Amino acid sequence: xxxxxxxxxxxxxxxxxxxxxxxxxxxxxxxxxxxxxxxxxxxxxxxxxxxxxxxxxxxxxxxxxxxxxxxxxxxxxxxxxxxxxxxxxxxxxxxxxxxxxxxxxxxxxxxxxxxxxxxxxxxxxxxxxxxxxxxxxxxxxxxxxxxxxxxxxxxxxxxxxxxxxxxxxxxxxxxxxxxxxxxxxxxxxxxxxxxxxxxxxxxxxxxxxxxxxxxxxxxxxxxxxxxxxxxxxxxxxxxxxxxxxxxxxxxxxxxxxxxxxxxxxxxxxxxxxxxxxxx
Amino acid sequence: xxxxxxxxxxxxxxxxxxxxxxxxxxxxxxxxxxxxxxxxxxxxxxxxxxxxxxxxxxxxxxxxxxxxxxxxxxxxxxxxxxxxxxxxxxxxxxxxxxxxxxxxxxxxxxxxxxxxxxxxxxxxxxxxxxxxxxxxxxxxxxxxxxxxxxxxxxxxxxxxxxxxxxxxxxxxxxxxxxxxxxxxxxxxxxxxxxxxxxxxxxxxxxxxxxxxxxxxxxxxxxxxxxxxxxxxxxxxxxxxxxxxxxxxxxxxxxxxxxxxxxxxxxxxx
Amino acid sequence: xxxxxxxxxxxxxxxxxxxxxxxxxxxxxxxxxxxxxxxxxxxxxxxxxxxxxxxxxxxxxxxxxxxxxxxxxxxxxxxxxxxxxxxxxxxxxxxxxxxxxxxxxxxxxxxxxxxxxxxxxxxxxxxxxxxxxxxxxxxxxxxxxxxxxxxxxxxxxxxxxxxxxxxxxxxxxxxxxxxxxxxxxxxxxxxxxxxxxxxxxxxxxxxxxxxxxxxxxxxxxxxxxxxxxxxxxxxxxxxxxxxxxxxxxxxxxxxxxxxxxxxxxxxxxxxxxxxxxxxxxxxxxxx
Numbered sequence: 001x002x003x004x005x006x007x008x009x010x011x012x013x014x015x016x017x018x019x020x021x022x023x024x025x026x027x028x029x030x031x032x033x034x035x036x037x038x039x040x041x042x043x044x045x046x047x048x049x050x051x052x053x054x055x056x057x058x059x060x061x062x063x064x065x066x067x068x069x070x071x072x073x074x075x076x077x078x079x080x081x082x083x084x085x086x087x088x089x090x091x092x093x094x095x096x097x098x099x100x101x102x103x104x105x106x107x108x109x110x111x112x113x114x115x116x117x118x119x120x121x122x123x124x125x126x127x128x129x130x131x132x133x134x135x136x137x138x139x140x141x142x143x144x145x146x147x148x149x150x151x152x153x154x155x156x157x158x159x160x161x162x163x164x165x166x167x168x169x170x171x172x173x174x175x176x177x178x179x180x181x182x183x184x185x186x187x188x189x190x191x192x193x194x195x196x197x198x199x200x201x202x203x204x205x206x207x208x209x210x211x212x213x214x215x216x217x218x219x220x221x222x223x224x225x226x227x228x229x230x231x232x233x234x235x236x237x238x239x240x241x242x243x244x245x246x247x248x249x250x251x252x253x254x255x256x257x258x259x260x261x262x263x264x265x266x267x268x269x270x271x272x273x274x275x276x277x278x279x
Numbered sequence: 280x281x282x283x284x285x286x287x288x289x290x291x292x293x294x295x296x297x298x299x300x301x302x303x304x305x306x307x308x309x310x311x312x313x314x315x316x317x318x319x320x321x322x323x324x325x326x327x328x329x330x331x332x333x334x335x336x337x338x339x340x341x342x343x344x345x346x347x348x349x350x351x352x353x354x355x356x357x358x359x360x361x362x363x364x365x366x367x368x369x370x371x372x373x374x375x376x377x378x379x380x381x382x383x384x385x386x387x388x389x390x391x392x393x394x395x396x397x398x399x400x401x402x403x404x405x406x407x408x409x410x411x412x413x414x415x416x417x418x419x420x421x422x423x424x425x426x427x428x429x430x431x432x433x434x435x436x437x438x439x440x441x442x443x444x445x446x447x448x449x450x451x452x453x454x455x456x457x458x459x460x461x462x463x464x465x466x467x468x469x470x471x472x473x474x475x476x477x478x479x480x481x482x483x484x485x486x487x488x489x490x491x492x493x494x495x496x497x498x499x500x501x502x503x504x505x506x507x508x509x510x511x512x513x514x515x516x517x518x519x520x521x522x523x524x525x526x527x528x529x530x531x532x533x534x535x536x537x538x539x540x541x542x543x544x545x546x547x548x
Numbered sequence: 549x550x551x552x553x554x555x556x557x558x559x560x561x562x563x564x565x566x567x568x569x570x571x572x573x574x575x576x577x578x579x580x581x582x583x584x585x586x587x588x589x590x591x592x593x594x595x596x597x598x599x600x601x602x603x604x605x606x607x608x609x610x611x612x613x614x615x616x617x618x619x620x621x622x623x624x625x626x627x628x629x630x631x632x633x634x635x636x637x638x639x640x641x642x643x644x645x646x647x648x649x650x651x652x653x654x655x656x657x658x659x660x661x662x663x664x665x666x667x668x669x670x671x672x673x674x675x676x677x678x679x680x681x682x683x684x685x686x687x688x689x690x691x692x693x694x695x696x697x698x699x700x701x702x703x704x705x706x707x708x709x710x711x712x713x714x715x716x717x718x719x720x721x722x723x724x725x726x727x728x729x730x731x732x733x734x735x736x737x738x739x740x741x742x743x744x745x746x747x748x749x750x751x752x753x754x755x756x757x758x759x760x761x762x763x764x765x766x767x768x769x770x771x772x773x774x775x776x777x778x779x780x781x782x783x784x785x786x787x788x789x790x791x792x793x794x795x796x797x798x799x800x801x802x803x804x805x806x807x808x809x810x811x812x813x814x815x816x817x818x819x820x821x822x823x824x825x826x827x828x829x830x831x832x833x834x835x
Contacts, residue, residue: 005730005731005733005734006731008731008733008734009731009732009733009734012732012733012736012737013640013644013732013733015636016636016637016639016640016644017640017644019632019633019636019637019640020633020636020637020640020641022633023633023634023636023637023657023700023703023707024637024653024657026700026703027657027660027700027703027704030660030663030667030668030671030700031660031663033671033675034667034671080566081566081569081570082570084562084563084566084567084569085563085566085567085569085570087563088563088564088566088567089567092560092563092564101571102567102568102570102571104825105570105571105574105575106570106571107821107824107825108574108817108818108821109570109573109574109577110757111757111761111817111818111820111821111824112574112577112761112814112817113760113761113762113763113788113813113817114761114763115761115763115788115791115792115810115813116577116581116761116810116813116814117577118792119581119791119795119807119810120576120577120580120581123580123584124576124580144573144577147569147570147573148570151570175552175556176556176560177555177556177559177560201661201662202662204662204664205662205663205664205665205666205667206664207664207665207666207764208763208764208792212795232664232666235664235666235667235670236666236764239666239670240768248670252664252667252670255664255667256663256667259659259662259663260659262662263655263658263659263662267655
């Protein structure tokens with residue numbers, strides 16, 4: 001039996017619209033659930049105070065600090081490596097066996113579960129290199145985890161810079177690196193930023209890889225060799241041990257608002273950047 | 280011109296590396312201690328560490344969880360100066376470590392508040408957990424299936440629970456949860472569930488059952504009548520010294536023991 | 549001039565070194581996991597390790613068959629939930645509603661990709677599992693619960709990648725189809741889905757990778773019983789959760805067995821990767 005195209009169209013709209021609505025409803029439910037349950041616990045004191053009684057009371061300030069330091073440190077490590085890889089792949093070489101191997105390696109790395117990163121980080125950084133649970137161990141582990149994302153998005157961004165820009169630069173006598181540094185990379189910044197924001201989002205919400213490498217100390221860190229607890233880990237420990245559900249929800253709410261702010265900030269930055277360059 | 284800039288960058292990188300190395304040296308001072316291991320004792324250790332550091336500002340104690348085995352491993356490898364373990368029987372690896380009992384912990388068998396059963400004999404507990412008794416009717420409850428909830432293999436609570444009851448094999452279809460909190464929530468939400476958790480983490484959300492007629496209460500445990508009790512050990516490689524020794528002494532002091540008691544564990548002696 | 553030339557060479561070598569960072573990391577990870585895990589597999593025997601469902605570390609029995617099955621079931625279940633919803637959402641937002649709505653809804657969905665998996669897991673425990681227990685029976689913490697939670701969790705990933713693929717289909721394709729008298733749906737079905745196929749597949753595979761590797765959320769909602777599930781209401785334990793559950797307590801042989809579980813997981817992921825690459829190639833060739 002053939003359904004007349006107009007009916008098929010209507011059926012499709014209803015089904016697709018219904019599926020979309022269902023997906024959105026599930027997602028809105030999750031955010032609303034966390035906000036409704038969490039917001040009552042959140043006040044200024046919660047944000048700036050240190051946890052007391054294992055997090056049963058007091059605030060989550062050290063966890064907020066940890067949640068920003070760790071991803072930022074990871075990005076500081078992964079960004080040069082990732083952008084460097086992307087520049088090499090896009091600008092310095094043609095597709096050959098080596099680039100193929102690098103690409104396959106990157107794809108495989110992207111597919112590795114975070115628990116494996118956690119295991120590896122624990123054995124290699126924490127135990128073999130004897131760095132202990134600390135920001136540096138955690139940041140290095142997270143950096144490896146987000147490296148493929150940074151490489152992929154940076155390469156796309158670099159490739160999207162028009163050929164003519166490079167040709168003009170070369171014709172003015174610039175070397176390859178000068179062209180990359182002054183012409184290609186500045187134009188690729190919005191794309192690279194997307195990768196950075198994606199990585200930030202992934203690392204700020206990561207638990208498995210962080211808990212094995214950065215530990216879960218409740219205090220404010222004073223050096224790169226101190227252990228930190230991120231909000232995601234704090235939420236996990238509070239919820240899991242049943243220490244304080246109110247504070248667990250509160251932490252989740254702050255975490256989600258942070259992620260929202262990071263996203264908003266990145267959109268704003270990108271727009272500013274694009275409009276400035278357009279001028 | 281460009282070359283210079285790169286040289287500058289290399290210098291910045293070298294300086295950063297040197298700074299990191301220096302802080303690394305700072306970290307290994309005698310006054311910085313890492314305590315790692317048992318997740319059950321972790322919150323107590325955090326509390327004790329805070330109290331200790333309040334009077335000894337020159338010492339920094341970092342507390343990590345990870346489990347008893349991790350406590351043993353890290354104490355052996357030196358990644359932690361003090362390991363925490365809460366097992367009745369320490370594994371053979373721990374033979375090379377000094378162990379000090381700093382607290383004791385009762386293990387409560389818990390059921391849902393809606394469950395009529397309030398007392399179980401040791402044999403019955405064993406039969407329920409190894410799956411030979413699968414209906415509450417057979418142990419004095421309603422005609423409903425039993426849902427066993429257990430900790431994960433290797434957990435200090437589980438090993439102690441199984442060791443004290445006399446080695447048995449957990450039912451194949453038992454649900455496994457990895458913390459006291461999730462066990463408690465699972466049992467609190469499921470009318471047919473039975474589980475066990477640390478006595479210090481009991482709340483009114485679940486109902487502890489008596490064991491052979493003995494309630495899981497502090498007095499009964501201290502008196503030695505309640506059977507399911509395990510020790511909490513602090514482990515060090517060689518005799519404890521320096522700040523690590525001071526911390527362990529503090530934990531064993533009346534004040535430290537009082538903190539342990541107030542938060543739901545039992546004193547060492 | 550010479551300085552410039554030297555700098556230029558130096559930069560190139562630095563870039564080459566950086567380019568191998570990802571590959572080097574991958575090899576390092578593989579070496580460490582395999583070094584700890586492979587001797588165990590050799591000792592126990594590959595067949596006993598892979599094909600037995602008995603996992604009792606205290607008794608020295610280590611078989612991961614049930615966990616391999618569970619990992620595949622949970623992932624498959626998550627895809628049944630997440631892929632149709634994600635792809636449908638991507639189509640609907642791109643082709644059936646105004647750009648203005650899309651511009652608001654799409655970033656909102658991408659935001660959801662940033663919600664930590666532990667939050668999803670926790671909502672599974674407090675909201676989804678009790679519903680399953682009351683209305684469908686079983687313990688609630690189950691294959692079904694894990695699939696639902698993971699399906700919703702991977703939804704944003706699938707939706708945003710698929711949406712990008714669909715929106716990058718040139719407008720002339722749509723206009724061409726519509727000019728020939730096709731309805732919107734016909735243009736989607738006959739033209740756009742074909743043109744965007746490889747991107748959509750990439751999105752689904754990305755979601756699949758995330759589902760198979762997810763740990764913390766699954767620990768919370770799957771019940772973690774080592775058994776080959778007989779129904780979707782049975783609790784299961786996946787490869788990832790096995791590692792995270794017991795790693796803290798494992799010593800000696802048990803610890804090696806967990807690393808061996810990591811090796812199996814690694815191999816499963818690599819096979820999935822290979823399948824992805826093959827699928828993408830086919831997608832490109834088909835274009």
